[in-house]
Amino acid sequence: MSETFDARGRVEDLEVLVAHQAREIEELSTELKKAFDAITILQRQCRHLTERFQAVEDALPKPEATKPPHY
Structure with missing residues (x-):
């Protein structure tokens, strides 16, 4: 009889665990x-x-490729 109660308690514990999960x-x-x-x-x-950044970049004039003054 105690095995039945033990098994019932284990099943209830599992049901509680599944509900929490x-x-x-x-x-x-x-x-x-x-x-x-x-x-x-x-x-x-x-x-x-x-x-938007691409549109702004496209709208700006392109810088000229010139050598810096120290060359």
């Missing part, structure tokens, strides 16, 4: 989604800034 996995999944969204926004902003 399921909650942790859900929380980690939520945080991973938030991080992915933030990375996506940052990539889009970086691409936009790169395009």
